[in-house]
Amino acid sequence: MNGNSATQKKKIKIAIDGPSGSGKSTIGRMLASHLGYIYIDSGAMYRALALYLHRNNIPFKDTEKIIELLPDVNIKIENRDGISLIILNGENVSSQIREPIISQGASIVSTIPEVRRFMVKLQREMGKEGGIVMDGRDIGTVVFPDAELKIYLDASIMARANRRFLELTQKGIKTSFEEVKEELEIRDKRDKNREDSPLKRAEDAVYIDTSALSIEEVFEKILKEVKRVLN
Numbered sequence: 001m002n003g004n005s006a007t008q009k010k011k012i013k014i015a016i017d018g019p020s021g022s023g024k025s026t027i028g029r030m031l032a033s034h035l036g037y038i039y040i041d042s043g044a045m046y047r048a049l050a051l052y053l054h055r056n057n058i059p060f061k062d063t064e065k066i067i068e069l070l071p072d073v074n075i076k077i078e079n080r081d082g083i084s085l086i087i088l089n090g091e092n093v094s095s096q097i098r099e100p101i102i103s104q105g106a107s108i109v110s111t112i113p114e115v116r117r118f119m120v121k122l123q124r125e126m127g128k129e130g131g132i133v134m135d136g137r138d139i140g141t142v143v144f145p146d147a148e149l150k151i152y153l154d155a156s157i158m159a160r161a162n163r164r165f166l167e168l169t170q171k172g173i174k175t176s177f178e179e180v181k182e183e184l185e186i187r188d189k190r191d192k193n194r195e196d197s198p199l200k201r202a203e204d205a206v207y208i209d210t211s212a213l214s215i216e217e218v219f220e221k222i223l224k225e226v227k228r229v230l231n
Protein backbone atom coordinates (compact mmCIF):
# COMPACT_ATOMS: atom_id res chain seq x y z
CA MET A 1 0.00 0.00 0.00
CA ASN A 2 1.64 3.17 -1.11
CA GLY A 3 -1.26 5.57 -1.61
CA ASN A 4 -1.04 8.89 0.24
CA SER A 5 -3.32 9.77 3.12
CA ALA A 6 -5.89 11.45 0.87
CA THR A 7 -6.40 8.20 -1.05
CA GLN A 8 -6.62 6.12 2.13
CA LYS A 9 -9.52 7.91 3.81
CA LYS A 10 -12.51 6.07 2.49
CA LYS A 11 -12.97 2.95 0.41
CA ILE A 12 -14.87 3.69 -2.75
CA LYS A 13 -16.06 1.69 -5.73
CA ILE A 14 -14.27 2.34 -9.01
CA ALA A 15 -15.91 1.15 -12.23
CA ILE A 16 -13.82 0.83 -15.38
CA ASP A 17 -15.58 0.04 -18.64
CA GLY A 18 -14.50 -0.05 -22.24
CA PRO A 19 -13.94 -2.32 -25.23
CA SER A 20 -11.46 -5.22 -25.33
CA GLY A 21 -7.86 -4.11 -25.41
CA SER A 22 -8.48 -0.59 -24.11
CA GLY A 23 -6.20 -1.27 -21.13
CA LYS A 24 -8.87 -1.86 -18.47
CA SER A 25 -7.35 -4.84 -16.73
CA THR A 26 -3.76 -3.52 -16.67
CA ILE A 27 -4.94 -0.21 -15.24
CA GLY A 28 -7.48 -1.84 -12.93
CA ARG A 29 -4.84 -4.09 -11.43
CA MET A 30 -2.35 -1.21 -10.96
CA LEU A 31 -4.96 1.01 -9.40
CA ALA A 32 -6.22 -1.64 -6.97
CA SER A 33 -2.69 -2.48 -5.90
CA HIS A 34 -1.85 1.21 -5.38
CA LEU A 35 -4.97 1.84 -3.30
CA GLY A 36 -4.93 -1.49 -1.42
CA TYR A 37 -8.29 -2.36 -3.01
CA ILE A 38 -9.65 -5.62 -4.41
CA TYR A 39 -9.44 -5.93 -8.19
CA ILE A 40 -12.15 -7.82 -10.05
CA ASP A 41 -11.91 -8.60 -13.74
CA SER A 42 -15.59 -9.20 -14.48
CA GLY A 43 -14.82 -10.42 -18.01
CA ALA A 44 -12.95 -13.36 -16.47
CA MET A 45 -16.25 -14.49 -14.93
CA TYR A 46 -18.00 -14.64 -18.32
CA ARG A 47 -14.90 -16.38 -19.67
CA ALA A 48 -15.03 -19.00 -16.90
CA LEU A 49 -18.62 -19.83 -17.84
CA ALA A 50 -17.63 -20.07 -21.52
CA LEU A 51 -14.78 -22.43 -20.59
CA TYR A 52 -17.16 -24.62 -18.59
CA LEU A 53 -19.51 -24.88 -21.59
CA HIS A 54 -16.68 -25.52 -24.04
CA ARG A 55 -15.30 -28.34 -21.89
CA ASN A 56 -18.77 -29.90 -21.69
CA ASN A 57 -19.38 -29.57 -25.44
CA ILE A 58 -22.31 -27.23 -24.99
CA PRO A 59 -22.70 -24.75 -27.86
CA PHE A 60 -22.39 -21.11 -26.75
CA LYS A 61 -25.72 -20.42 -28.45
CA ASP A 62 -27.66 -23.15 -26.63
CA THR A 63 -29.35 -20.63 -24.35
CA GLU A 64 -31.82 -23.05 -22.82
CA LYS A 65 -29.16 -25.56 -21.79
CA ILE A 66 -26.86 -22.80 -20.51
CA ILE A 67 -29.57 -21.38 -18.26
CA GLU A 68 -30.31 -24.88 -16.97
CA LEU A 69 -26.62 -25.43 -16.13
CA LEU A 70 -25.98 -22.11 -14.37
CA PRO A 71 -26.57 -23.51 -10.85
CA ASP A 72 -23.74 -26.03 -11.48
CA VAL A 73 -21.24 -23.28 -12.18
CA ASN A 74 -19.33 -21.94 -9.23
CA ILE A 75 -17.18 -18.94 -10.04
CA LYS A 76 -14.88 -17.25 -7.55
CA ILE A 77 -12.13 -14.70 -7.80
CA GLU A 78 -9.32 -15.12 -5.31
CA ASN A 79 -6.53 -12.69 -4.68
CA ARG A 80 -3.30 -14.53 -3.89
CA ASP A 81 -0.12 -12.53 -3.35
CA GLY A 82 -1.58 -9.59 -5.26
CA ILE A 83 -2.48 -11.79 -8.24
CA SER A 84 -6.11 -12.34 -9.01
CA LEU A 85 -7.07 -15.92 -9.88
CA ILE A 86 -10.29 -17.13 -11.42
CA ILE A 87 -11.57 -20.31 -9.84
CA LEU A 88 -14.12 -22.45 -11.67
CA ASN A 89 -15.68 -25.20 -9.53
CA GLY A 90 -12.57 -25.27 -7.37
CA GLU A 91 -10.03 -25.24 -10.24
CA ASN A 92 -7.75 -22.34 -11.09
CA VAL A 93 -8.53 -21.65 -14.77
CA SER A 94 -6.82 -18.25 -15.04
CA SER A 95 -4.75 -19.14 -18.09
CA GLN A 96 -7.22 -21.43 -19.90
CA ILE A 97 -9.82 -18.64 -20.11
CA ARG A 98 -7.55 -16.49 -22.31
CA GLU A 99 -7.81 -18.70 -25.43
CA PRO A 100 -9.44 -16.93 -28.42
CA ILE A 101 -12.29 -19.47 -28.61
CA ILE A 102 -13.17 -18.62 -25.01
CA SER A 103 -13.06 -14.86 -25.75
CA GLN A 104 -15.72 -15.30 -28.41
CA GLY A 105 -17.68 -17.70 -26.20
CA ALA A 106 -17.71 -15.20 -23.33
CA SER A 107 -18.97 -12.49 -25.64
CA ILE A 108 -21.75 -14.80 -26.93
CA VAL A 109 -22.96 -16.08 -23.54
CA SER A 110 -22.86 -12.58 -22.10
CA THR A 111 -25.80 -11.65 -24.37
CA ILE A 112 -28.10 -13.98 -22.35
CA PRO A 113 -30.04 -11.92 -19.76
CA GLU A 114 -30.16 -14.82 -17.22
CA VAL A 115 -26.37 -15.16 -17.45
CA ARG A 116 -25.96 -11.43 -16.88
CA ARG A 117 -28.23 -11.50 -13.84
CA PHE A 118 -26.25 -14.41 -12.43
CA MET A 119 -22.93 -12.56 -12.84
CA VAL A 120 -24.20 -9.16 -11.71
CA LYS A 121 -25.46 -10.70 -8.46
CA LEU A 122 -22.01 -12.17 -7.73
CA GLN A 123 -20.30 -8.90 -8.71
CA ARG A 124 -22.50 -6.78 -6.44
CA GLU A 125 -21.81 -9.17 -3.59
CA MET A 126 -18.05 -8.73 -4.15
CA GLY A 127 -18.38 -4.94 -4.10
CA LYS A 128 -20.71 -4.43 -1.19
CA GLU A 129 -17.95 -3.34 1.20
CA GLY A 130 -16.40 -0.84 -1.24
CA GLY A 131 -12.64 -0.72 -1.72
CA ILE A 132 -12.97 -2.33 -5.12
CA VAL A 133 -11.87 -1.71 -8.69
CA MET A 134 -13.98 -3.67 -11.16
CA ASP A 135 -13.60 -3.63 -14.90
CA GLY A 136 -15.95 -4.82 -17.62
CA ARG A 137 -18.61 -3.54 -19.99
CA ASP A 138 -21.56 -2.68 -17.72
CA ILE A 139 -19.92 -1.88 -14.40
CA GLY A 140 -20.68 1.85 -14.34
CA THR A 141 -24.07 1.47 -16.04
CA VAL A 142 -25.57 -1.65 -14.39
CA VAL A 143 -23.43 -3.36 -11.74
CA PHE A 144 -22.46 -0.26 -9.73
CA PRO A 145 -24.50 2.70 -11.02
CA ASP A 146 -23.64 4.25 -7.63
CA ALA A 147 -19.85 3.90 -8.06
CA GLU A 148 -18.09 7.01 -6.78
CA LEU A 149 -15.74 6.97 -9.77
CA LYS A 150 -16.50 5.72 -13.28
CA ILE A 151 -13.93 5.56 -16.02
CA TYR A 152 -14.56 4.74 -19.67
CA LEU A 153 -11.35 3.65 -21.40
CA ASP A 154 -11.27 3.64 -25.17
CA ALA A 155 -8.66 3.23 -27.92
CA SER A 156 -8.52 2.88 -31.68
CA ILE A 157 -9.00 -0.58 -33.15
CA MET A 158 -5.36 -0.61 -34.39
CA ALA A 159 -3.96 0.24 -30.94
CA ARG A 160 -6.16 -2.36 -29.26
CA ALA A 161 -5.38 -5.09 -31.77
CA ASN A 162 -1.66 -4.36 -31.44
CA ARG A 163 -1.81 -4.69 -27.66
CA ARG A 164 -3.89 -7.86 -27.75
CA PHE A 165 -1.65 -9.44 -30.40
CA LEU A 166 1.44 -8.77 -28.28
CA GLU A 167 -0.26 -10.11 -25.15
CA LEU A 168 -1.37 -13.36 -26.82
CA THR A 169 2.00 -13.90 -28.52
CA GLN A 170 3.79 -13.41 -25.19
CA LYS A 171 1.54 -16.06 -23.67
CA GLY A 172 2.59 -18.47 -26.44
CA ILE A 173 -0.83 -18.41 -28.13
CA LYS A 174 -0.32 -18.70 -31.90
CA THR A 175 -2.29 -16.14 -33.88
CA SER A 176 -1.86 -13.38 -36.48
CA PHE A 177 -2.44 -9.64 -36.19
CA GLU A 178 -5.28 -9.79 -38.75
CA GLU A 179 -6.99 -12.59 -36.84
CA VAL A 180 -6.75 -10.67 -33.56
CA LYS A 181 -8.10 -7.49 -35.15
CA GLU A 182 -11.02 -9.32 -36.70
CA GLU A 183 -11.76 -11.10 -33.43
CA LEU A 184 -11.88 -7.75 -31.60
CA GLU A 185 -14.17 -6.22 -34.22
CA ILE A 186 -16.64 -9.09 -33.95
CA ARG A 187 -16.68 -8.84 -30.15
CA ASP A 188 -16.97 -5.02 -30.17
CA LYS A 189 -19.99 -5.25 -32.42
CA ARG A 190 -21.68 -7.92 -30.31
CA ASP A 191 -20.83 -6.28 -26.96
CA LYS A 192 -22.05 -2.84 -28.08
CA ASN A 193 -25.24 -3.99 -29.82
CA ARG A 194 -26.70 -6.61 -27.52
CA GLU A 195 -30.05 -5.77 -25.99
CA ASP A 196 -29.23 -6.40 -22.35
CA SER A 197 -26.59 -4.09 -20.81
CA PRO A 198 -24.63 -3.21 -23.95
CA LEU A 199 -21.20 -1.66 -23.63
CA LYS A 200 -21.70 2.08 -23.40
CA ARG A 201 -20.23 4.99 -21.54
CA ALA A 202 -22.13 5.93 -18.39
CA GLU A 203 -23.14 9.59 -18.56
CA ASP A 204 -21.04 10.39 -15.50
CA ALA A 205 -17.97 8.41 -16.60
CA VAL A 206 -14.63 10.09 -17.26
CA TYR A 207 -13.67 9.32 -20.88
CA ILE A 208 -10.02 8.54 -21.64
CA ASP A 209 -8.71 7.61 -25.08
CA THR A 210 -5.61 5.52 -24.38
CA SER A 211 -4.50 5.04 -28.04
CA ALA A 212 -1.51 7.35 -27.79
CA LEU A 213 -0.90 7.17 -24.05
CA SER A 214 1.50 4.98 -22.08
CA ILE A 215 0.16 2.89 -19.22
CA GLU A 216 1.83 5.28 -16.78
CA GLU A 217 0.13 8.28 -18.38
CA VAL A 218 -3.29 6.64 -18.15
CA PHE A 219 -2.59 5.63 -14.57
CA GLU A 220 -1.63 9.20 -13.59
CA LYS A 221 -4.79 10.60 -15.17
CA ILE A 222 -6.98 8.14 -13.28
CA LEU A 223 -5.14 8.70 -10.03
CA LYS A 224 -5.93 12.41 -10.33
CA GLU A 225 -9.60 11.51 -10.65
CA VAL A 226 -9.38 9.23 -7.60
CA LYS A 227 -7.89 12.05 -5.56
CA ARG A 228 -10.55 14.46 -6.80
CA VAL A 229 -13.30 12.07 -5.69
CA LEU A 230 -11.69 11.27 -2.34
CA ASN A 231 -11.12 14.90 -1.48
Ligand code: DC
Pocket residue numbers: 020042043044046047103106107110135136137138139187191
Ligand atom coordinates in the same frame (compact mmCIF):
# COMPACT_ATOMS: atom_id res chain seq x y z
O1 DC B 1 -13.13 -8.13 -20.60
P1 DC B 1 -13.02 -9.41 -21.43
O2 DC B 1 -12.55 -9.13 -22.83
O3 DC B 1 -12.22 -10.47 -20.76
O4 DC B 1 -14.54 -9.96 -21.53
C1 DC B 1 -14.90 -11.09 -22.27
C2 DC B 1 -16.34 -10.92 -22.76
O5 DC B 1 -17.24 -10.95 -21.66
C3 DC B 1 -16.63 -9.63 -23.50
O6 DC B 1 -16.45 -9.77 -24.91
C4 DC B 1 -18.06 -9.31 -23.16
C5 DC B 1 -18.30 -10.02 -21.85
N1 DC B 1 -18.38 -9.11 -20.70
C6 DC B 1 -19.60 -8.54 -20.42
O7 DC B 1 -20.55 -8.71 -21.18
N2 DC B 1 -19.74 -7.75 -19.32
C7 DC B 1 -18.72 -7.53 -18.50
N3 DC B 1 -18.90 -6.77 -17.42
C8 DC B 1 -17.45 -8.08 -18.79
C9 DC B 1 -17.31 -8.86 -19.90
